[in-house]
Amino acid sequence: MADYVEPTYAEVNQDVLRAMMETGPKYWATLGTSIAVAGICFFIPWFYQLEVGVGVAGMNRSAVWGTYLSNFIFWIGLSHSGTLLSAVLHITNSSWRKAIYRSAEAMTLFSLITAALFVMVHLGRVWFVHWTVPVPNQMGLWPNFRSPLMFDVMAITTYLTASSIFIYMGSVPDFAAVRDASTGLRRKLYTIFSFGWRGTAKEWHTLGWAYTFFAVLVIPLAVSVHSIVSWDFALSLVPGLHHTVFAPYFVTGAIFSGTAGIVTVMFLLRKYMNFERYIREIHLVNLGKLLVLLSLIWTYINIMEVFTTWFSGSSYELEALEWRLTGFYAPMFWEMVLFCAVVPLLILFKRIRTSWRSMLIISILINIGMISERFIIVATSQPRKFLPNAFGFYFPSAIEISITIGSFAVFTTLFLIFVKWVPAVSLYEVKETLKPLRRSR
């Protein structure tokens, strides 16, 4: 790292905009593959399910919620990355965020969209999903505002709107940069995108003010979104879900998996978009530290969950816990513990912390652990509720597994399109971190 040379302002523009505007065959191949996988694994099975019925999934009488919903939580969780990095670190003036926050915010947006897609996939009659929107309608009926699902609809749409505006607003100066660097149709489009940004002091001032405002607004939203998602579960009576700890449990898990997700994306951007000069070890190390912290909080909350369950002495809860820890899905539970509580501790070693490859592996393992956590929540509690005679079992069907795999392709596709439309590294904020003297070499 000693031979690291800071890029000049011009080089920043050059590097980032080249990555955006120059498209090689490798990109097209990746995008093509991604779209194909999304189509084959996600949309075709989904359309098949729409035609035939949700029965093509593995859900049954005792487990009417399945992988679709656990994936929904997972993707919502992943969305927390952007907010955290962008908003929290913006407010706390952590300048190291600046190179990576744009892609983190994009992750937020696209994982939210993927999560919303899973709601659609989950619904029995998705063609009536608009009934959940509180607008005057011919039946003269409001939706049920007592329903945690309505909270969800509200929270997710608000969060989606807010984070869309947030990412767009932060990109306006960069759109102007794209505009200035391009000609023809692209220039016309980016003229519109950038709202005629000129870079006057007043504009910068307004942007800064508005950006901070949204950063402050978006943090409680992010916390609320995942708390509300957790209430979908916690407001039920189901043993193993009816826990007060669920909201912080979900939020922590969300931030944890989101941060791990950023590490993964960072690695890929750095590697394939040649952003080595912008995404650097400091990011890795700082995110690593964050991961350790989150992992510890996560472990604490998990212990608390088990403890309170045990402490309750309720037979329902105890049996649900016992099945979770020792039943069919126990290997998955212990895998989750390993990946989310033990593996992240390796980051405490500097050699691991500073190694891109090992951090990539750890970040992926954490998200595997997190996706398992969500699956366990859905698959081990519901089939064993109150009446032992109705105890059942749930195992996902091929369609569900396929759609799960496909959802990653949907996310990747959206992200790949994104990097060709929006500078994946914030130009102006990176420039802010550079030493002013090095305007030119």
Added chain:
Amino acid sequence: MSISVLEALAYFKKPALVVFGGVAGFVVGIWVNSTYFDDATPIQPIEFSHRIHAGENEIPCQYCHVYAARTPVAGVPSVEKCMGCHRSVATDKPEIIKVAQYFADRKPIPWIKVYDVPDFVHFTHKRHIKAGLECATCHGPVDTMDRITRQQPLRMPWCVDCHTSKEVENGRDCWTCHK
């Protein structure tokens, strides 16, 4: 080079115009269909005229729709009932000859439903008639129509509005009408 947004927007004027044209056409298409091609006035297998029967001859509704006050459905008269009069009345008219043919063949007349509620709706004529509603309240001035035209959309707000304004007992409970 200018960076005026308006100028950039102007560039997209023509595509926007085309899109606008498409959208406007779509709306017009829906309007045309529902105004001129709506199914509120289906052509029946026999050109039965309510104007002549209910209007000129002043036959009461329930003379033919006998079940209206007794059962959930109003019912259409049996072919036999038509023939009850038309054995002697207007036997030479082409439409009546058609009816007679149906009767001779022991075939029912496949009337097309003008008023139809979905299968998940429980509607009962009996209750509405016993509540004192006139047939014309929902079915309109049938005695002036040669071909019956649907007078009401039979959509839920139409039902609910009436139940609300007349303060029907449990009139807004879903299970009063949905089964």
Added chain:
Amino acid sequence: MSNKINRRDFLKFVGAGTLGAGAGFLAADASKMTTEFLIPQVNLPEDYSPGIATWYHTVCTQCSAGCGISVRTREGRAKKIEGNPSHPVNQGRLCALGQAGLNVLYNPDRIKTPLLRDGERGSGSFSPISWDQALTTISGVLGTLKIQKKANNAYLLSGGVNGHLHELFALFMDQLGSKNYLQHEFSHPASLYAANKACFDEDVLPYYDIRNSKYLLSFGADYLGAWLSPVHHSVSYGHLRQGTEQRGRCVQVEARMSLSGANADEWIAARPGSEGMLALAMAHSIVEQGLYAGADAGDWKQALGAYSPASVAERSGISADRIVRIATEFAAASPSLAIGGGAAGASTNGTANLVAVNVLNYIGGNIGEAGGILFNPASTFSIDAPRPRASYQQMLKLFASLRGNDAEVLILHDTNPVFTLPAAANVKEAVMAVPYVIGMSSFMDETMALADIILPLDTYLEAWGDNIPDPGVGFAVASIAQPVVKRLYDTRSAGDIILALAHQIGGELPANMPWTSMENYLMEMWRSVYRGKSDDSSDQGFRKFWTSILESGVWGESPQQQDRPHQAMGRAMLSAVGMAQPSFAGNESEYRFVMQPYLSLAFHDGRGANLPWMQELPDPLTSIVYNSWVELNPKTAAELAIGEGDVLLVESTVGRFEAPAFIYEAIRPDVVAMPIGQGHGNYGRYASGRGSNPIEILAPETDSGSGGLAWSATRVKISKTGRRVHVIKTDGTTRDLGRNILGQKDGHA
């Protein structure tokens, strides 16, 4: 590029607009509702109002109990079957199988036209023919036999029909000149009839007054499941339990817990076949304790001497203390009632077992008492011919004559002996030996597939008929069956077919069977019943009477106390009492388990297996659907390392089959049990190729007293095949895990 709108742009605009308009038009069109029609009646039936249900009363024939049913019809279609509230047998209630009668009527696998065999005999390949053709062919065959004076070579084997259809069959066969008319039903309790004949000298079953009893001691009789008249017993059971201040107690003696066992307060897992000995030991104990005060106490003391509780304890596997306790309770409770049947009547000493149960009732003082055994009037109205219900021995005799050279024609009506008799009886081969086989049935089944010609029958919801419930309810009752819907297909009722054949065969038949249809025959018969019972013999009076019984669905006479001479009964029992040890086919060391097949609640003797509702009905004790299974005690299963779903090879001395294992907690370790009903080879889409039929491997053991099949006298050995299947059932965990579900525990779980 100019920003002026030129011709080209305008054309684009117009093109887009046109496309949009087209799309909008189509979209609006697609959102329209499909055209629905209002189809009027051509002529208005008198009892028709659209949108309003019409109820018709008729009789259920899903089992032999003869419950009265009310069928709800709307717009000419049957919608629901409920019990007829005015019928004394079921009093408005109905069992699962009875309610599934709609699946019989609307079964997609019904035979829709007469069928003529067009392939090899038994290949099951048929082609449709017309009724004229079918009846001409059959009447030709039967007429020729009659002319040749060989009519006695014609055989009629029917299912358990009752009432005037039976009478018509008997008359027809008689007129034809044949004496070979038999009825076969697997569930016919031959040993019960034999035992009651021996004790009470009666051909009809007595009435077991469960309703008013305070202590119900059942030896193998699954009175709530499939024994005799389960709905009537259930109604009575409800009253016994909670109908009065004092709750009646139920005790069940059986090797495998049946539905009645599950509901009993006490379940006694006696050795199969030892039920009679237990009953006698209890009687012994009652007499010894001096609780029996009859004049013949001394005789009984002597007669029962060999059955002391201590000596019976070992043979039955029930401790002497327990026998004495039950006996004391039984004697103390008033009124008390002992009933016997099921497996107890289906061992080689079945009749003796059931005689012993009657003895216990006699010693307990329950005969002729309310809450004990009451007697039915001898016959409800003059039906001349007793029903020729064949025991297994008689069936074997029938098959022997079918195999003989003389047999010419076999008429099969609504019965499936290929399925309901053991493979050892060689039913198939016997039927195949007959040159000409005529089938009458609503459904293709294993036996019908062997026929040369098949006449499709109306289901019981489309046909006229009547029924005398057997066992009766203590007084004269008969019910009328009337069609509740129009025929769905080109089918006819058995009565109409017989009458049509009689007319076509000619000779003296048309004169002696002058009726035009079953309806006409039934009315004429009831006219004579009416004349015999009423002073008013006018046609008008009869019409009124007829309408009234059609409206109520049932005809009955007020109950009269039926007394029987007590002393003679005691003497008869004293001479009849005597127990042989049950014997089982197969030696105990090799064939370790006694196999107890039992009548399934859903399928009865297998006839219900083609009803989709019944296939989807969880078995009340195991919750299994869509398959058959072998029940094993958990201890046995552990010993043999068998788990649920392990496919077992079940072998008797005469046959073998495979079926998945089910660990059943309430069965003796030396007994395996299996439901009857599945294992059909050719019985429509819902039944065929599912599970296995335990009757198939039963050894041809008979009850020595009645000649009935001793279906609980076969030993089997079981071994694992190594395959495992998923046993489809609704139960998750069958322990309450201490949760507050049954209300037996207080407070928080």
Added chain:
Amino acid sequence: MSTALEKFKKYRKPGYYDKFDYHWTMSIDLDRCTGCEACVVACQAENNLPIVGEQQFAMRREIKWIRIERYWEGEYPDIKLQFIPMLCQHCDQAPCEIACPVFATYHNQDGLNTQVYNRCIGTRTCAVYCPYEVRFFNWFTYEWDEPLEQQLNPDVTVREKGVMEKCTFCIQRIRQAKDAAKDDSRRRVRDGEIKPACVQSCPTEAMVFGDLNDPDSQVSKMARNPRGYHVLEELNTTPSIVYLKRVHTDG
């Protein structure tokens, strides 16, 4: 603006009631119940329950609005079996009712826990929330082999795929009885006039249905029986089904 406000007020808001118009309640006497499953078929016939087929059954996707649950106690030979019919408890404080985002399920003025099929969007939340597991989802649009569909009850909707369904206390029969009561110019439905299909069929008369608001109704008397209890009472769902526990005598 005022019209908007008026409209806002007009939007119906199903919710809680101080007192139910009728309080439909069922009592089930477990001492009478023999587990014969007559009610299961009665319900299937009355309410157009689909025939799901062996494969779907194997996946535990049966649809039985009422089912018999079995609980064993003890070990052979001292073993007892208890049956308990389980159906929608029509809880007055139903967990499912808060779950539905579109009011497809709510509590109506008669104390019934409704399920409006045509309003359901299939989130299945209600089934997750239901502690009694008596809500059934239509995984497919089930079909009847011809001519079995001729049996279907025209008074009950045939549900399509993606819709939740459950016991309605035979709302069509309640509606019919109310209709008859109105025809006779009676205000109230008589006790015993309504019998849901399961109650009607029960051979041992273990089930009683009626109005709990009427203190003289048979069901009110049953509810006052000292043997009465609610299943999972501690969940505080206040079910409308009163079970009468089985009498156990030693021996």
